Amino acid sequence: MKYFRLRNWTTFQHYKDRNPPWVKLHTELLDNYEFSRLQDASKLLAYCVILLAARSDNKIPADPEWIAERASLKQEPDLQPLFDVKFIEWIQELPEAEQDDSETLAECEQDASPRALARGEAEERQSRGRVPRGTDPEWWLDFKLAYPPRAGDQGWRRAQKAANARQSEGHTPDEFIAGAKRYAAFVAATGKSGTEYVKQAASFLGPDKPFLEAWQPPPTVNGKPPGRDPYAGAI
Secondary structure, three states, rough: OOOEOOOOOOHHHOOOOOOOOOOOOOOOHHHOHHHHHOHHHHHHHHHHHHHHHHHHOOOOOOHHHHHHHHOOOOOOOOOHHHHHHOOOEOOOOOOOOOHHHHHHHHHHHHOHHHHHHHHHHHHHHHHHHOOOOHHHHHHHHHHHHHHHHHHHHHHHHHHHHHHHHHHHHOOOHHHHHHHHHHHHHHHHHOOOOOOOOOEEEEEHHHOOHHHHHOOOOOOEEEEEEEOOOOOOOOO
């Protein structure tokens, strides 16, 4: 599987969170001549790519069928126009020893303000001792993409440690991914997607094993979850 990424991702990124609940979209994009000359379908795809970059830590599978499904597109997209205007670029797979240095250098080139550099140094201190990205198992990206967005930290590294513990107990990545999809549907049906009420991924894969739950969405009334009338007793 080949992967591509959004160029200058730090200009769109909300802080440095992985899987952030929202991204920054700058109006100066409208002043970009090459972008303005794109067909409407390519412009829509560009916005979808920005959102997919947020959900995938800016490592997007070059699979048009998968992109169409994740972005709710009615047909498979043509990525080539976005490559042509250098809106996206291929990810060059490097030896593991070179990956962290190249990514750090790219981020510094894209976002070299004193404030950004200071923030990067603080994050580097906090991240010492973490599992390198290059060691992520292949299924981990599928789990992260299936998991519902949350306001605040997801605890991805702690989640990976929890997943390792569950695997040592006999559970499989397929169970984690299937559970994440059920939970994402439940969260969407209850209107909690992107809020602080979504479980951290680390808790979802914790010893209580919420990933095994059925997560059946509640019944709906006229297409909406039942709930208390907000105006009841207001007068």
